[in-house]
Amino acid sequence: MTVSRDLIGDIETADVVAITKIVCESADSARLAWEVVHDAINAKREAVIEALVPMLSSKDRVFALALAAEEGLLNVVRKLVPLTEPRAKDSMALVCAARAGRKDVVELLLPVSDALADHSAALYEASACGHADVVKLLIPHSDPYDKDSRALAQAAHGGHLRVVKLLLPVSSSIICATQIFPAAAGHGATEVVKLMLKAKLPDAAHTYAAAFDLAASKGQFEVVELILGAIDQLGRPRRFGEKAIYDAASKGYREIAELLAPTVGQRACNAALVGAVGHAQRETARVLFHHANLDEVRARLFSPEHHALLDELAAEATAQQDREALNKQTQLPIGSRSNIPRL
Structure with missing residues (x-):
């Protein structure tokens, strides 16, 4: 079922009386009500949404809440919360709001949602998108360690420095040293690498060496220089640089080979x-x-x-x-x- 052109016009003008009449007279009023609410949320027509929400099925109310949360329609979310189950679909509304960086909506939904749902998915999505203010809100209610500290890994991969600063102290230092730091080095996330070099990662010399090898194999010259300076302060591990110079030379990264030779x-x-x-x-x-x-x-x-x-x-x-x-x-x-x- 698609919304007619006349009905779209009524949504744009927020003609609640006309819309309600058309929906009630429809052979499939529940489905049409959801489609109208969907379009009204996209058009930010709050009066239309409020009028039709009672006609929605419980399932469609969950999706309406999630869509309104994603769009940042705080008043609509506030009115939908008592009419639906915010924890449904792994607290989908909270996840959508976090992904979109809707801090005020996240604040509203946190008390009635489960931030731990789906391996702290809300924290992961906010971290991946670089929404530091939202991440700060979610950390006390989430598990940053979950799934190999994936929130920190995604923030580091995206170069979201403010988020990395927030997550580093509350994530797994072992995972950071063995997986996240090398990955950031390989991706050339220079500012993230600088930050992690200041953190007290375990077994620093060998941790840095592994990241150094990966950065060299990817041709990340600036990162190679950064880590080389840090390793020289600690003392180079045995046979340090041998893999790095071979990989760099084989792939034609001349500057790195010249630096190490x-x-x-x-x-x-x-x-x-x-x-x-x-x-x-x-x-x-x-x-x-x-x-x-x-x-x-x-x-x-x-x-x-x-x-x-x-x-x-x-x-x-x-x-x-x-x-x-x-x-x-x-x-x-x-x-x-x-x-x-x-x-």
Whole structure:
């Protein structure tokens, strides 16, 4: 059943008498009443909604409450609450209001809803959408630990810094260290990473190292720099950076490979150069060339194309050295320009 054009006009003008008459005379008045209420909520015609709510089935009242909550129609929600069951459908109205960031509606619904329903779905939705004021309201009534602290994970993924600040102290530090922090690093959520570096995450050095590897493999240069500084203050774990430089080199993240090459040791640079050449990452291979043992690298490459690329890089390096040597030989000593006779 669809709402007629005349009825839509009556909704727009909020002609309650005409609407009520049409609905009552309909063969399926309950269904038409719901469709009119649905359109009236979207049009924010509160008088029409109030007039037709008594005609709705209990099921449709739940949906009407949820839709009004999502639209932020506080007066309508207030009048619908006594006529329906706000806890129905896993407190759907509260979840809809939280997702839309309707703080005043959330405040109204909290006492009559179950914020813990569906694994604290309202908190999750508000966190995912970055509604910090709503999250602050929901935290005391919800379980931020539920489903591996998914509210914090979603806020971190979205880069919602204010929400992350609220959830960090009340979420699982273990999950944050092993899952959420690395994921934020991999997504390049720089501000979130900065915040989490200040938090007291367990086993900090190894926690940072795991996030560092993931950030490097995703080419997140700024995050790599941030975490590298934090790890250097704590002390690098054994073999730190070896996986990161290999992944970065293989995927052509030249800046990251160049940053790590001077500090990870020749063995790691050998492997990284093998990865760069093997994946035809010429520019990245070029920055690794002088940090690796070419004989060892060549022994690990079997394709003629890979050997040819390595030979080209060696030729380029030799030519560059020759140019630099020639420039040094032809440079004039300091002060010699004044002794050149003028013609």
